[in-house]
Amino acid sequence: xxAMSASSALNLLPLLLLLLAAASEATTINITNRCSYTVWxxxxxxxxxxxLILEHASSYTVFPLSxxxxxxxxxxxxxxxxxxxxxxxxxxxxxxxxxWARTGCSFSSNGKGSCQTGDCSGALACRALGKPPNTVxxxxxxxxxxSFNISLxxxxxxxxxxxxxxxxxxxxxxxxxxxxxxxxxxxxxKVPGGCNNTCxxxxxxxxxxxxxxxxxxxxxxxxxxxxxTYACLAGMNYQVTFCPTSNLTISPAAMSPPPxxxxxxxxxxxxxxxxxxxxxxxxxxxxxxxxxILVSVGTTILxxxxxxxxxYICTRRAxxxxxxxxxxxxxxxxxxAPMRFTFQQLKIATEQFTDKLGEGGFGSVFKGxxxxxxxxxxxxxxxxxxKREFSAEVQxxxxxxxxxxxxxxxxxxxxxxxxxxxxxxxxxxxxxxxxRRHDNNAPSLDWSTRCKIITHIAKGLSYLHExxxxxxxxxxxxxxxxxLDDNFNAKLSDFGxxxxxxxxxxxxxxxxxxxxxxxxxxxxxxxxxxxxxxxxFGVVVMEVISGRKNIDTSRSEESIHLITxxxxxxxxxxxxxxxxxxxxDMHTHExxxxxxxxxxxxxxxxxxxxxxRMSEVVKVxxxxxxxxxxxxxxxxxTNQATFDTAGNVTSSVPPVASHVSGPR
Numbered sequence: 328x329x330a331m332s333a334s335s336a337l338n339l340l341p342l343l344l345l346l347l348a349a350a351s352e353a354t355t356i357n358i359t360n361r362c363s364y365t366v367w368x369x370x371x372x373x374x375x376x377x378x379l380i381l382e383h384a385s386s387y388t389v390f391p392l393s394x395x396x397x398x399x400x401x402x403x404x405x406x407x408x409x410x411x412x413x414x415x416x417x418x419x420x421x422x423x424x425x426x427w428a429r430t431g432c433s434f435s436s437n438g439k440g441s442c443q444t445g446d447c448s449g450a451l452a453c454r455a456l457g458k459p460p461n462t463v464x465x466x467x468x469x470x471x472x473x474s475f476n477i478s479l480x481x482x483x484x485x486x487x488x489x490x491x492x493x494x495x496x497x498x499x500x501x502x503x504x505x506x507x508x509x510x511x512x513x514x515x516x517k518v519p520g521g522c523n524n525t526c527x528x529x530x531x532x533x534x535x536x537x538x539x540x541x542x543x544x545x546x547x548x549x550x551x552x553x554x555x556t557y558a559c560l561a562g563m564n565y566q567v568t569f570c571p572t573s574n575l576t577i578s579p580a581a582m583s584p585p586p587x588x589x590x591x592x593x594x595x596x597x598x599x600x601x602x603x604x605x606x607x608x609x610x611x612x613x614x615x616x617x618x619x620i621l622v623s624v625g626t627t628i629l630x631x632x633x634x635x636x637x638x639y640i641c642t643r644r645a646x647x648x649x650x651x652x653x654x655x656x657x658x659x660x661x662x663x664a665p666m667r668f669t670f671q672q673l674k675i676a677t678e679q680f681t682d683k684l685g686e687g688g689f690g691s692v693f694k695g696x697x698x699x700x701x702x703x704x705x706x707x708x709x710x711x712x713x714k715r716e717f718s719a720e721v722q723x724x725x726x727x728x729x730x731x732x733x734x735x736x737x738x739x740x741x742x743x744x745x746x747x748x749x750x751x752x753x754x755x756x757x758x759x760x761x762x763r764r765h766d767n768n769a770p771s772l773d774w775s776t777r778c779k780i781i782t783h784i785a786k787g788l789s790y791l792h793e794x795x796x797x798x799x800x801x802x803x804x805x806x807x808x809x810x811l812d813d814n815f816n817a818k819l820s821d822f823g824x825x826x827x828x829x830x831x832x833x834x835x836x837x838x839x840x841x842x843x844x845x846x847x848x849x850x851x852x853x854x855x856x857x858x859x860x861x862x863x864f865g866v867v868v869m870e871v872i873s874g875r876k877n878i879d880t881s882r883s884e885e886s887i888h889l890i891t892x893x894x895x896x897x898x899x900x901x902x903x904x905x906x907x908x909x910x911x912d913m914h915t916h917e918x919x920x921x922x923x924x925x926x927x928x929x930x931x932x933x934x935x936x937x938x939x940r941m942s943e944v945v946k947v948x949x950x951x952x953x954x955x956x957x958x959x960x961x962x963x964x965t966n967q968a969t970f971d972t973a974g975n976v977t978s979s980v981p982p983v984a985s986h987v988s989g990p991r
Contacts, residue, residue: 360412364409367430367442368407368429369404369453371403371425404450424465425463425464428461429442430445430520434451444459444461444521446458461483462478464487469561470561475556476502476555476556477489479548483544486504487568488504488571489565498560503571508544513536524536535884541880542881665724665735666748668748672697676697680693682694700751705746705748717740721735727795729787730816731818754812755810755811756809756810771910772910782949784804784817791860805863805867845866858935858938860941862935864930865928868926926944926948929954937958
């Protein structure tokens, strides 16, 4: 066979680079401009010296949504016309990054100019954060988990969403800010091209206009202490879209740029500078021996890589097949395992899943009939609760029994179907009975019923924390997970996020989980014990007493956050103001209600060591013990503090803005 030419050998290199890149855990972020006007997106790394995350790359490939050529531009910023996509390749562990759209820009051929919003020292390729106002996509990669959010702390200029590519790995939903705040911006904070956030210099959630920003974009950070943070397993790809449609759904197919006629590679954010584009130089003639060596080495490397990839794919397929076979046996071997249903049985029992009772983070719940018993069937979404959470719920509820824990009748694990079958609770979840909404015609609960519900919740948690072989932290205590029977007896449900804790271990370090608004302050460091449930219990008690949500953006600025409001009322001796105004019976028992509030405040101590055990809470509720009188009346972590293993607050470098920094 004739020797391959030098240029043909060199043409192998892009292919080899693509194969090597495929084996990495790099993250791809596609930045799409769906605005009717041009924007100038910028991306910087946030860290020492505010270094540019793109500083080692000299050009990027732009894929227009419609047919067209590629437009290489300088690193760190570019012009993005309507319908174009800018593809960024972020290597694993690339620290923190910010992406934002600049508007009203004008640049000369050498990349100097200015922008109306988000301007960074008049440079096209930004090496510093943009000047407010600007809507910012914040991103942080880690070894096991990515954290991301949309921040309006510096104001607003362009609607945006920041969504993961679904269907690849377990992932929480992404943040969206599809509202055009600029058009509705109050004139006091309106500026050319955007809307200033006056809360950028404060950590108070009650600062002026924070409620306005939160109502318009509930998924976004509006003040530094906001906990609107989202997480994915490391290696997920993302889509940042400027001016998204209100019903935009991102799919893997939609995320992929259209094919181009020639093989192009998007440079990695950590790759060395690419050679500048210019006149082609004549290369010196290479001898046939050198060409043969290059061809031999290149072919050997290529064959080795292809063989490795093929071997990996075959191994993974074998593992998946083996895993599927073992899955049938996995749940059958559980000690005291509940009844196992087929998917066909549950389809018939629920009449094709027609009577929907509610919807949660992991799936939907349907009413069904099995024999003479009414049942509730939770059908888990494929992109929601994973095998780990499903297994946790089956094993946990299947092996424990208590009058104040919902009873798991059975489950279904058939192919991709994951379903849980519970006893049916006729009165539904507690939130229906305590939140006074315009669409809620449920009668107001009297004081005696509310006391009974609070006591039942405490007894259920006390059993989990102290009476099981292993301590069980529920980690998602909220009214939506408290179910009521015909007589308003309360039972804890939804154990998909629970964590088993050995009794000889003082704490467990785990990934962030739970529901914003009920998270204990120690989630700042993810060093938690079952005491996190006690803080959530305190929030629920205050919601039951006041008849409102902890976070209610429909209220006045100073009343949005119930627990912050509690701090103010106890300081001035006005706790009676928090009693549910829709219940005359509650005000008749005013002193008893205030004593219940004091129990809630004991549970809401920032230092987890100062909170009571749930067995002590039960004793107080049954009149066998008094509430602790020496308590701290600060219940919300208003500074970026971390909590050491002893539960003491210690000063530290503030965590990144995307970390949970207090209850919402």
